[in-house]
Amino acid sequence: xxxxxxxxxxxxxxxxxxxxxxxxxxxxxxxxxxxxxxxxxxxxxxxxxxxxxxxxxxxxxxxxxxxxxxxxxxxxxxxxxxxxxxxxxxxxxxxxxxxxxxxxxxxxxxxxxxxxxxxxxxxxxxxxxxxxxxxx
Numbered sequence: 001x002x003x004x005x006x007x008x009x010x011x012x013x014x015x016x017x018x019x020x021x022x023x024x025x026x027x028x029x030x031x032x033x034x035x036x037x038x039x040x041x042x043x044x045x046x047x048x049x050x051x052x053x054x055x056x057x058x059x060x061x062x063x064x065x066x067x068x069x070x071x072x073x074x075x076x077x078x079x080x081x082x083x084x085x086x087x088x089x090x091x092x093x094x095x096x097x098x099x100x101x102x103x104x105x106x107x108x109x110x111x112x113x114x115x116x117x118x119x120x121x122x123x124x125x126x127x128x129x130x131x132x133x134x135x136x
Contacts, residue, residue, distance in 0.1 A: 003034050006067070007097055007108055008122065011130045013064040018078055020104025020128060025086030026063055028076040032094035033112060046075055049093055053079065065099075087111055101127045 012026065029049035030042040037045075053060045059080040066073040079086060083100055090098045090111035100107045106127040110120065124130075 026099035
C-alpha cells in the first residue's frame with residue numbers, strides 16, 4: 001500500500017472527543033515528507049509546531065493519528081483554523097497532507113503531495129467513525 005492509501009485508513013486517538021459542530025484540521029509535524037525520523041527529532045518538530053500555534057493564538061488539542069490496528073501512531077494536532085491556514089502550516093512543516101473535518105465529515109487534503117501533483121482531496125466519511133476516545 002502506498003503512503004496516500006495508508007493515510008486514507010487512519011484512525012484518531014484522543015482524550016477529549018471532538019464533535020461534529022466545529023471545523024478543524026488534523027496536522028502532524030512529525031516525519032516530514034513521509035520519511036520516518038528518530039523519535040527525538042520528531043519531539044523537537046512537535047515542540048516547534050506547538051510554539052507556532054501558541055504564538056499565532058490558534059486553539060489546538062493533541063491527537064494521535066494511527067493505523068487501524070494501532071501498530072503505527074503519530075502524534076498530531078487537532079487545530080482550530082481555516083483550511084488555508086492549515087495547509088500553510090502543513091507546508092511549513094513539510095507534511096504530505098492534512099485531514100480536514102468540516103460539519104463532521106473527514107477529508108484527506110494533499111499539501112506537499114498536491115504540489116507534486118500526486119493526489120487530489122478525498123472524502124473519507126464521517127469523522128466520528130474514526131475517532132477513538134481514550135479513557136484515563
